[in-house]
Structure formats: C-alpha cells, structure tokens
Amino acid sequence: MPRENYRERLDDLRDGVVGMGDTVCDRLDDAVEAAVSGDDDLARSVIEGDHEVNETYLALEDECTELLALQQPVAGDLRLVAASFKIITDLERVADLATNLADYGGPEGGVHPAVDVRRLGEAAREMVADAVAAYAARDPDACRDIAARNDDFDERCRRASEAVVRELLEADRARTEARDADGDADGGATDDEALEASLDEVSQALLAVRDLERIADHAVNIAARTLYMVENDDELIY
Template sequence: MPRENYQKRLEDLSEDVVGMGDLVLERYDAAIEAAETGDDDLARDVIEGDHEVNERYLELEEECTELLALQQPVAGDLRLVTASFKVITDLERVADLATNLAGYGGDDGGLHPAVEFRKLGHAAGDMVADAVAAYEAGDPEACRAVAARDDDLDERCRRASEAVVRDLLEADRARVEAAGADRNVETEADELAAAIDDVSRALLAIRDIERVGDHAVNIAARTLYMVENDDELIY
C-alpha cells in the first residue's frame, strides 16, 4: 500500500474513533434522560439502538486488525492502532452501561430521591467526553486531568450509595413507628419489597455510573500511552 494511503487510513481511524465516541455519548445522555424522566420510548430507543454501536465497533475492530496484520506498524503508528482498539472497546462498554441505565428509571421518573442522579451521570459522561477529546487532540495533560477526577466521582458514588441505604432504613423505621399497634405485616412486607426494588435499581445505577468513569480513565490511559509512550495511568 502506498505510504499516503496508509497515512490516510490512520487518520480515518482516528476520526472514526472520535465519531464512535460522539455516538456513544449521545446514547449515554439519552439513557440518563430516560432514567431521570421515566420516558419509556426514549429508553427503548437507547436499548434497541445499541446494535448500531456494536456494528460501529466491529467495523473499527476489523480496521485495526487489518492495519496490524497487513501494515505491521511500528513505534507511534503501532501505539495509535493499539490504543484506538482499546478506546473503542471501552466506548462499546459505555454504550452497554447506557442500555442498563436507560432501563432503571421508574414509571414516574427518577431513580431515588436521595441521589442527584442527573448530576452524577453527567459527571461521568463529561469524563468520557473529555477523554475522547484528549484522544482527538493527542493531549497528555488532558488525559491526566481526566484520571485525576476519578477519585472525586468514586467518592460521590460512595456517598450516594450510603444515602440510598440510609434512606431505606429510616423509611422502614418510620413506617413501623407510624403503624403502631395497627401494623399489617402483609402490607408492610409489600411496601418493604417495593422499597428494596427501588433501592436495588438506584444502587445498580450508581455502580454503572462509576464504571462509566472507569472507562473514561481507561480511554485517557491508552491515549497517554499513544501520545507519550507513557503507561503511568494503565497500571
């Protein structure tokens, strides 16, 4: 393959990775909106549209494989191709988490009153967006900045999980005290089961948002390796 065609394929690969990032973030934002508002149609669009992300992933995986097998890139070109493969893998997993999140919202919208779900979700999504932008720009400092924000997201997720569990315990205690001598054990059991279901969905959503942040760090780590041959964020 002529050198100019090879370089064009590398440039196209980078552009296509960024394009996949845009698609995934669009689906992720829609998933947050669906969970927050209880919009079943929007949730269905996110879930059913996941095949488009998967198809994009497979196309780019094939391109990476062909470049590695047929062109045998070295040095910076090799790091570009291998990093791009890792980046699209993380993006595909973010899309999978988006399908989870889209399905967590209740009929009335919102996941749990103890959690600012939209803010938490957007914090993780912003990390992914900034990591993809760092990949596009080849910006090592932006990569390090994304990784540095992960501890804050983890702490926010930890506090949110604790708030959800604490709210469950307090609500159950209040329910028992309010019932007093007129307690109906069967009714209490039904109410507790419904509350536990709400808590479970909220905890799963928080866990998935934290994982989205982890994938953002992975993208930043691979980009840093691609740009500076520096693996400090990988391990």
C-alpha cells in the first residue's frame, strides 16, 4: 500500500471513530429523554437503532485489524490504531447502556423522581463527548480533566442511589404507621402490593444510576487511551 494511501486510511480511521462518538452521543441524548419522559416510541427508536452502532463498530474494528496486519505500524501510528480499537469498544458499550436507559422509563412514566436522570445523563454525555473531542484534538490536558471529573460524578451517583433507598424506607415506614393507626389487618395485602411496586421502581432507578456511572467510566477509558496515544503515558489506564 502506498504511504499516501496509508496516511489517508489513518485519517479516515480517526474520522470514523469521531463520527461513531457523535452518533453514540446522539443516541444517549435520546435515551435520557426517553428515561425521563417515558416516551415509548423514542425508547424503541434507541433500542432498534443499536444495530447501526454495532455495524459501525464492526467496520472500524475490521479497519484497525487490516492496518495492524498489513502495515505493521510502529510508534505513534501503532498507538493510534490500538487506541482507536479500544475506544470504539468503549463507545459500543456506551450505546448498549443507552438502550438500557431508554427502556427504564417504561410506559408508565420516567425513572424514580429521586434520581435526576436528566442532569446525570447530561453530565455523563458531556464526559463522553469531551473524551471523543480530546481524541480528535489529541489533547492530553482534556484527558486528565475528564478523569478528574469522574470522582465528582461518582459522588453524585452515590447520593442519588442513597436518596432512592431512603425514600423507599420512608414510604414503607409511613404505610406501616398508617396501617397500625387504623388497626386494619386486612390492609396487609394492599401494603405488600404497594411495597412490591416500590421495590420495582427503586430497582429500576438504581440500575439507571449504575448505567450512568458506567457510561462516565467509559468516557474515562476513552480519555485514558487517548492520553496513551498522544504521550505514551498510561497513568489513566486501569
């Protein structure tokens, strides 16, 4: 392969990764909206569109494999191809998590109100978008900034999870006190049904928080691979 064509393929690979990142961020936007609003049509669109992300992933994976096998790149070129290979894997997993989020809203409405899915989702999406932008710009400072922001995001997720569990406990306590005050022994079955519904809602909310936290972790992975690509520095890889 002529070197001019080789350089073009490296540029095309980089552009393809950035394009995949843009698509995944758009899907994540829609997933968060579906989770907040309970929009079943939007959720279905996110879920059914996941195959397009998978197809892009497979095409870019093939390109990375061919470049490694046919060109045997070294130094910076090798790090570019290897980082791109890892980054598209993280982006594909973000898209999978987006399909989970889209499904959490359900036909009855959005995720438990104790979880501010919109703000958490916007923050996670921003981290992914910034990580992809850092890859495109080869910006090591942006990579380190994304990793530093993750601690704050993890703390926000922890507080959200605690708030959900706290509301569940308080609601169950209130039901128990109301039943005891009324002396209504026959209300136990109704209370059990209400508790089961609350547990389902809480479980869904906790899963949403977990998936948002994982999305942010994938953003850090992208930043880590980019930093290694640019500076041969593995400090963020874990």
